[in-house]
Amino acid sequence: MVKYWFQSIISYASLAVSLCLIAWAISGVAMDDAGSIRWILTVFTFGYLVLLSIVNLIRFFVWIAERSDAKKKDAENK
Numbered sequence: 001m002v003k004y005w006f007q008s009i010i011s012y013a014s015l016a017v018s019l020c021l022i023a024w025a026i027s028g029v030a031m032d033d034a035g036s037i038r039w040i041l042t043v044f045t046f047g048y049l050v051l052l053s054i055v056n057l058i059r060f061f062v063w064i065a066e067r068s069d070a071k072k073k074d075a076e077n078k
Contacts, residue, residue, distance in 0.1 A: 005056065012048055016041060 020031055020041070031038055 005052070008052060012045075016045070 020037075023034075023037065024030060027034075
């Protein structure tokens with residue numbers, strides 16, 4: 001799971017940086033001057049991190065449920 005998390009963060013960061021550079025190259029306006037784009041990027045970044053955390057939490061709950069089921073099956077087989 002840690003490998004997925006790391007690759008996901010690196011992919012998002014590289015995509016965000018490349019899109020900012022492309023936008024700067026096309027428009028000629030720096031990120032500091034483009035206030036609305038900076039705000040949108042901030043909202044998307046925090047939203048992405050929240051959704052990634054929710055997915056990780058759900059995977060953790062599934063792991064707990066699978067472990068509990070395995071313990072119950074072991075107890076029934078004894």
